[in-house]
Amino acid sequence: MTELWIGCCSRGSRRDLARALDSVSPLATLVFAADAADLRRRFEDEEPNTVGAVVGLTEDGISDVNVAAAVAHDGRASEVLLVTREASGSLRSRARQAGITRVVEIPRRVEPVREEGAPISQARGRVESDVTSARTGLGGGEARTAEVASPSAGIARPDVTSERLTPLSSSEEAVFPGGGPILCLSSGRGGVGKTTIAACCAVAAASWGMQVALVDLDLSCGDLCSRFGIGSPSDLARLGGEPTAEQMGRLGIRCAEGVSLWGPCDRPEMAERVAPVVPTLLNYLSSRHDLVVVDTSTTFCEATARAAQVADRVLLVHDGARGSLASLGRASALAVRLGVARTRMVRVQNMADPRARFEPALGRAEAGLEGARAFMVADGGEAGEELLDAGEVEDLMGERGDLAESVSYLVAQILSELGSLPDCEDARRALEARPGRRRGLFGRRREAE
Numbered sequence: 458m459t460e461l462w463i464g465c466c467s468r469g470s471r472r473d474l475a476r477a478l479d480s481v482s483p484l485a486t487l488v489f490a491a492d493a494a495d496l497r498r499r500f501e502d503e504e505p506n507t508v509g510a511v512v513g514l515t516e517d518g519i520s521d522v523n524v525a526a527a528v529a530h531d532g533r534a535s536e537v538l539l540v541t542r543e544a545s546g547s548l549r550s551r552a553r554q555a556g557i558t559r560v561v562e563i564p565r566r567v568e569p570v571r572e573e574g575a576p577i578s579q580a581r582g583r584v585e586s587d588v589t590s591a592r593t594g595l596g597g598g599e600a601r602t603a604e605v606a607s608p609s610a611g612i613a614r615p616d617v618t619s620e621r622l623t624p625l626s627s628s629e630e631a632v633f634p635g636g637g638p639i640l641c642l643s644s645g646r647g648g649v650g651k652t653t654i655a656a657c658c659a660v661a662a663a664s665w666g667m668q669v670a671l672v673d674l675d676l677s678c679g680d681l682c683s684r685f686g687i688g689s690p691s692d693l694a695r696l697g698g699e700p701t702a703e704q705m706g707r708l709g710i711r712c713a714e715g716v717s718l719w720g721p722c723d724r725p726e727m728a729e730r731v732a733p734v735v736p737t738l739l740n741y742l743s744s745r746h747d748l749v750v751v752d753t754s755t756t757f758c759e760a761t762a763r764a765a766q767v768a769d770r771v772l773l774v775h776d777g778a779r780g781s782l783a784s785l786g787r788a789s790a791l792a793v794r795l796g797v798a799r800t801r802m803v804r805v806q807n808m809a810d811p812r813a814r815f816e817p818a819l820g821r822a823e824a825g826l827e828g829a830r831a832f833m834v835a836d837g838g839e840a841g842e843e844l845l846d847a848g849e850v851e852d853l854m855g856e857r858g859d860l861a862e863s864v865s866y867l868v869a870q871i872l873s874e875l876g877s878l879p880d881c882e883d884a885r886r887a888l889e890a891r892p893g894r895r896r897g898l899f900g901r902r903r904e905a906e
Contacts (some may be wrong), residue, residue, distance in 0.1 A: 462509040464489045464541070465524060470514035477540040477561045478511050479891040487511070493524045494786030500533040513540030513561075520549065520799070526555035531847070538727055636744040637667075638875045639751065641768035643792075644775060644807075645784030647755040650807045651774040652832055653845060655752035656684035657864040660854045662872070663715030665884040667747035672719045674735065675754040676728035679721035686848025693720045694727035696734050705741050711782050713851050717746075732759035733880075748877070757791050761842035765797050770871055773826070776807040789826045803871065804831045832867045835859035866890060 462485050466474045475487050495512065512525040529537045536558040541548065543561035552560050577707045604864040642655045652675070673681040673690065682690040709717040719738070722728050733892060735867075742749045747787035751768065753761040765771050775781040775787050776819040789802060803824055837853060837860035854861045865887035872878040873888055 460485060461507070462487045462513045462538075463496060466512070466514040470504055473563060473669050474511060474540055475512055475690055477513070478538065478562050479560060480900045481538065481559065482509075485509075489667060492786075492790050493520075493527075494783065494790060496524070497528060497531060498783070500528065500531060503533065506533060506535045507532045508715075509536040509538065510534040511538040511540060513538075516544070521680050522551055522555070522557075523828075525552070525557050529556035539862060541664060544661055554808075563692075580808055618851065629672075634760055635745040637670075637749055638769040638872070639739055639743055639749040639764075640770050640772060640871065641751040641761075641764045642755060642763060642772045642774055643753045643757070643788060644755055645771060645786075645788035646781070649774050649776045649781070650834065651683050651755075652679075652752050653684065653850075654772075654807075654864060655750050655807065656681060657860065658852055659716045659748075659750045660713055660721060660851055661868045661887070662748045662750075663713060663864045663877040664854065665881050665887075667715060668745075669716045670719065670742035670746040670749045671712070671716055671737065671820050672749065672751045672764075673721040674731075674751055674760045676721045676731055676758075677725035679752065679753070679754075681720070681752050682710075682712065682718060683848055684845060684850045685718070687712055687718065690720055690721060692727075693731045693738075694722045694724065695731040696738065698734075699809070700734055700737065705738055706745070720805065720831040728758075728760070732763060735760050735763040739764060739767050747879075748872070756790065757795075762791075762795050768797075769875055770801055770803050771797055772803045772805050773829075774805045774807065781837070785826070789829075799826075800830060802826060802829045804829045805867065806831065806833050830870070833863060834867065835863040837861075860888060862887075894900050 460482075462478055462482070464471070464474050464478070465486050471489055478485050490499055496512070498506065500510070509526045510525070512528065513521045515521055515524075521541065525537050526533050527538045536557070538559050538561055539552050539557050540561045540563060542563060544560050551562050556652065566894070640658065644651050659669045663669050671681065673679040676680070677691065679690075682688070683822050687710065691710050692710065694906075695708065696704060705719075708719055710719075712718040719742070720731075722731060739749060739751065751764045753764060760899055772790055773785055773792075775785040785804070791797065792802065833855075837858055841853050841858070841860055844850070854864070869878060869884055870887040872884075878884050878888065
C-alpha cells in the first residue's frame with residue numbers, strides 16, 4: 458500500500474479526509490496541496506507511481522470527481538482515492554470509468570462547537586501542509602496531522618487575496634437598476650491578447666445594434682484606447698469619492714459606432730482612488746447600456762477583483778505558451794476565493810502555437826474551471842496586426858475573417874446563455890457559426906480534417 462499521500466480538500470475538511478485515508482491505509486502519511494492546480498504540480502515533482510492522491514470534501518462533488526479524474530489521467534499517482542459524503546451508484550460508476558482507484562464514503566459530521574474566543578484549530582484539529590516535513594519529521598503508525606506553521610505556507614499569493622477584499626455590500630451590488638450583462642476579461646499573465654479580445658467583443662456586439670460600454674481597468678498601463686486610434690482616453694481618477702451619475706456619464710468617450718470607452722487613468726499613481734468606485738461605475742453603465750465589457754490588468758489588483766465580483770461572466774484568457782495553464786489556474790483559484798461562482802467563469806484560449814491542437818479538457822481540473830465553458834479565439838494574420846496597430850479594430854472585425862468569426866461566436870454564445878442576445882440575423886448567424894479548427898490569436902483558419 459502507498460505510504461505517502463497528497464490530499465486536496467477544503468481547509469475545514471482536512472481532518473475528515475485524513476480519517477478517510479486512515480480507514481484505507483492506517484500507516485499512511487498525508488500532506489495537503491493548496492488546491493487542484495497545486496495537487497497536479499506536486500505530482501510532477503514526484504517519481505511516477507510512488508505517491509497516492511486523495512481528493513474530496515471540497516463542498517462540490519462534481520469538481521471532486523473531475524479533479525480526481527484529472528489526476529488519474531495524468532498517470533503519475535500510484536492510487537487515486539475519491540472521498541465523499543454521498544457515494545451514489547452513478548458517482549461510483551463515473552469514478553470507475555475515470556480510472557479512480559476507490560471511492561470512500563464517510564458520514565456527514567456535525568461541526569465541533571468551540572467556546573467563544575477559542576482558536577478554530579482547537580475544534581478542527583491541525584494539519585500538516587508541507588511535503589518536506591512529512592518526509593523528515595514524522596514516523597509511521599497512523600495517518601498523522603501536524604500544526605501548520607503559517608496559513609500561507611507553500612502558497613504563492615497574488616496581489617489581492619480574499620483576506621484583504623471583503624464581499625460586496627448590497628448597496629455596492631445594486632446601486633442602479635439592472636440592465637445589460639457585464640463581461641470581465643482577466644488573465645494571470647500579460648501578452649495573451651486580452652485587450653484585443655475585449656475591443657473585438659465590444660465591436661461585435663455593437664454591430665448587432667447593441668449599445669456597449671467598454672471599460673479599461675488596467676489603470677496604470679491600459680492601452681485599450683489604442684485599438685480605436687484614440688490618443689486621449691478618459692481619466693477614471695476623477696471619480697474618487699462618491700461619483701454622481703452625471704459625473705460617470707460624462708467620462709465616456711465615443712470610440713466606435715455603438716461603443717463608448719471609460720478609462721484608464723491619466724496618472725498611474727492615482728489608480729488606487731478608482732478601485733472603491735468600480736462596482737458603482739459598472740452597475741451604472743449596466744443600467745444604461747446593453748452590454749458592459751471590462752478589460753483588466755494582468756494581475757488581480759483591487760479594481761480587477763471588484764470587477765470580477767460584480768460581473769455576470771469572468772472570461773479568463775490564456776495562450777498556449779509554457780506556464781499558461783499554471784497562470785490560468787492561479788487566476789481562477791483567486792476568483793473562487795473572491796466569491797466568483799464557478800458557473801460564471803469562461804475559459805478563452807488563444808492558440809499562440811500554430812501547430813498546437815485545442816484541448817478543452819486541459820485546465821478543467823484547475824480550481825474554478827471544472828465545468829467552465831471553453832472557447833478559442835483565432836488568429837487574424839499579419840493584416841490583422843497591422844489594422845490593430847493602426848487603431849482600426851472596426852475594420853478588422855468588418856472583414857469577417859477568422860478572428861472576427863471566432864470572437865463573434867464567443868460573444869453570441871455568452872449573450873445567448875445570459876438571455877441577452879439581440880434578435881437580429883447577424884447575431885443568430887454568429888451564434889450558429891461554430892468556428893472550425895484554428896491556430897493562434899492572429900492566424901488563419903486551418904481546414905478541419
